[in-house]
Amino acid sequence: MSWEDPSSEIDGLAPTLVEIRRDIHKHPELGFEEIRTQRLIGGWLSKLGYQPQESARTGLIADLHPERHGQAGVRTVALRADIDCLPMPEHTDLPWRSVHDGRAHKCGHDGHTAILLGTAAILAHYRDRVAGNVRLLFQPAEEGVEGGGAKVMVAEGALEGVSEVYGLHNWPGYAKGQLRVTAGPIMAQVHNFEISVRGKGGHGSQPQSCRDPIVAGAALVTALQSVVSRGLSASGGAVVSVCTFEAGTTSNVIPDVARLTGTIRSYSEEVTTRVLSRFREVTAGIGATYGVEVDLALEAGYPVLVNDADCVAAVERVGRQVGMELSREGLPMAGGEDFAYFAKALPSAYFFLGAGLEGEDTPGCHHPDFDFDDGLIPVGMQMFLGLVRERLSA
Ligand SMILES: [Zn+2]
Ligand SMILES: [Zn+2]
Incomplete structure (x- = not known):
């Protein structure tokens, strides 16, 4: 003792x-x-x-x-x-x-x-x-x-x-x-995000009269994966995960809105700043490309x-x-x-x-x-x- x-x-x-x-x-x-x-x-x-x-x-x-x-x-x-x-x-x-x-x-x-x-x-x-x-x-x-x-x-x-x-x-x-x-x-530093993709719904057989938020949302999921792989150097230092994707109610209706949520993790404030600025550019770019309104809400977690x-x-x-x-x-x-x-x-x-x-x-x-x-x-x-x-x- x-x-x-x-x-x-x-x-x-x-x-x-x-x-x-x-x-x-x-x-x-x-x-x-x-x-x-x-x-x-x-x-x-x-x-x-x-x-x-x-x-x-x-x-x-x-x-x-x-x-x-x-x-x-x-x-x-x-x-x-x-x-x-x-x-x-x-x-x-x-x-x-x-x-x-x-x-x-x-x-x-x-x-x-x-x-x-x-x-x-x-x-x-x-x-x-x-x-x-x-x-x-x-x-x-x-x-x-x-x-x-x-x-x-x-x-x-x-x-x-x-x-x-x-x-x-x-x-x-x-x-x-x-x-x-x-x-x-x-x-890691944590940021959670919520994205709403607002288009124009309609009959599933008439895409020409719609602005399909599902196709735009799917493109967004893929594009967001390039934020880390193409936006950061070889040492990387960030994770971007889309964790929910919700849209639509039935098989023959194109919905008005798709909603995505997910999380961003990084190991330095510098990398975070870069990732967040690419996030804003990518979401705006997808909005312009698909003619939909994309709203990005970011919630800052712990440093x-x-x-x-x-x-x-x-x-x-x-x-x-x-x-x-x-x-x-x-x-x-x-x-x-x-x-x-x-x-x-x-x-x-x-x-x-x-x-x-x-x-x-x-x-x-x-x-x-x-x-x-x-x-x-x-x-x-x-x-x-x-x-x-x-x-x-x-
Ligand atoms: Zn815990
Ligand atoms: Zn704990």
Whole structure:
């Protein structure tokens, strides 16, 4: 039992944390509605001697050494956990399955929360060994398209006086025991789009009197695929996917309107700007070519998440110390993540803990069969505690 190797304390705490994780899982709450979860976290932290403060309405912030925070020469390392669930069904028969229809912890934020609660307990025990301050960020509303909880926390000043921020995510697509992280972009910038193609409908036998939105829409789908393949250099760096195409009601009527929706992912703001400008040109061009009205609506999601090289080096050192297998494979990933707002504000690192079991097709995040792997709770705690040791040694 020691600050240098808290494994036995972590193991001792694990059963309690598993119970808490499953309790949160059973009572999932959507973004900015995490009232019960906030109360649970607040109660745990207060019992440990922290003075948690409300942040972003349903989130919480707690400092290990509030009296030191903001003093000259004092470094504060922030650790973040997201706490919200997804608006989707739960398809498991687990005893801790969601009691709310259409709400479920299918991204493992219940597990991330338990990891940070456990970390808080060990830190409180060894508080005298920590130079500087540790700030715990329990962040609401990660799952959303715009204006996630991280953005609100940053706007409210949650990072004032903080030196760097770390965050993690479980990932069943990577083998258990793996730590995946990379410097630079690690998660994508997201834009969702909705396009309406308005032509002129009529009888299916009389195309000469119509402006067919289906033919124009089909041409648009193909043309949009050239935005990346012909609009960007060999290194690319963007994904364009048309994910819905709706038009028409029956086999002998040309409809008035076709509607398309989809998503754009990229790894730099420069590439995004280029893709969006090509998007506008292509949609306008198709409109002119087919004599239809094309309306393009773009919805900006989270910015690109860029990891700091120095922070990543620290994550990798700690990963090696705790016996993880390091990999950069598959990164950056085309998903979006609102930790990007923290990483935009301060040097930060966001990393993945593999959760895939060998020889099994482990359900991935956002799958109705997914459940957080409780075996990752000690691993996540080792990582967070190792980072505090690494960055704030007394
Ligand atoms: Zn998610
Ligand atoms: Zn998630």
